[in-house]
Amino acid sequence: MADTAGLRHWYVPDAFIPVVSTPPELSHESICVLNPSETDAELTVTVYFADREPETSAPIILPARRDAHLRTSVPEQVGGLRIEPGIPYGIEVASASDLQVQYSRLDTTQAAYTLMTAMPSPR
Amino acid sequence: MADTAGLRHWYVPDAFIPVVSTPPELSHESICVLNPSETDAELTVTVYFADREPETSAPIILPARRDAHLRTSVPEQVGGLRIEPGIPYGIEVASASDLQVQYSRLDTTQAAYTLMTAMPSPR
């Protein structure tokens, strides 16, 4: 999706919201975006699935000189997307701005949690 | 392998299917592939070992606008490859399409599991 000329794209093929958490830590994923520039940035998030069409978020604004950790499980943080836990999926971030993007997952399914992170290059 | 002109390659030198799992979570690896384009993609997986010749899978189809998490321990998901657990190996993904590729491992050998992930650039 989002093949409009001039857009940069970042991809995270391995996305997954764990169903289970071990309190007090909540299992979650974050799309972390950093806008080091002097102008506000607009981005969208598109989610891809194994067996149905992708969905694209409403535009998300990241102000100049700001860093945000957007939780994929919180629709207000990802432009209204409602992503079901327990389903393997993939993520595309698209923006005309030169953002910095990182994906991280905290999984607390078992007591003693685990972290993973990945840093896609823009395409 | 797979040096045919026009193919992109992605490499994961550190692949390993853990032998042990702590129920209910199953230790496993996944090759996660995202095809954001409007045309179906074909890919193959080649596995490399320390002391024997590599093996290449049958072609795998990833439809347009789809994301798949292919488990290396499930032959039907990786073009028929039967990869032995407990053996250090490496992975090559080859495709003529501009796929997005990520490798992840969930290891539940000990209670309280751990995740790792890596995102190879195309070569």
Add this chain to the structure above:
Amino acid sequence: MADTAGLRHWYVPDAFIPVVSTPPELSHESICVLNPSETDAELTVTVYFADREPETSAPIILPARRDAHLRTSVPEQVGGLRIEPGIPYGIEVASASDLQVQYSRLDTTQAAYTLMTAMPSPR
């Protein structure tokens, strides 16, 4: 920040100093920098937040042929920055030298800790 011509930049959008530790291991992050060249390198660290202006460190010297693991929680190691634990933030490393940069986090919030690491490309 730090748009001066000739500077390389490395970005870590997902930074976070965990508040809790399980002794004896201390939760911490490190910015790991390697200077394989024959000349000393100077770098600065800029930290970005969700809701306030970024802050830039004093210059940090990394001698020729040296590798340093700089703990973000130790102001003397990151050019005087005092970064509050428990706050999502992002990191920019800037240098005129061709450094190698890696970010790692050890989180011991729960017994049985977890590691994550990321390797930004220079921009």
Add this chain to the structure above:
Amino acid sequence: MADTAGLRHWYVPDAFIPVVSTPPELSHESICVLNPSETDAELTVTVYFADREPETSAPIILPARRDAHLRTSVPEQVGGLRIEPGIPYGIEVASASDLQVQYSRLDTTQAAYTLMTAMPSPR
């Protein structure tokens, strides 16, 4: 080091051999190298420290179409280098061949171990 024309370099600024292990799993790091080409490859490993000069290994041969997971704690696997556990350090892999390189660490200091991995691009 190793600035000879024609060599590719891969860097891992965050290397560390954990001192403690929780049996039966042994804490260790691996430099994972994949040689997908039809010719044998030669590589060296150089290790960098915070406060002393780097050391370079003897040449290591990786045969054509082979993948090896080289443990940094086993001198015979890393060209004779004896790397002390518990010391933060950095790694450089140098080769004239177009290898694929990945670094992984398994840390079993606490019961319930953790993995991290990183995939440097060639420089």
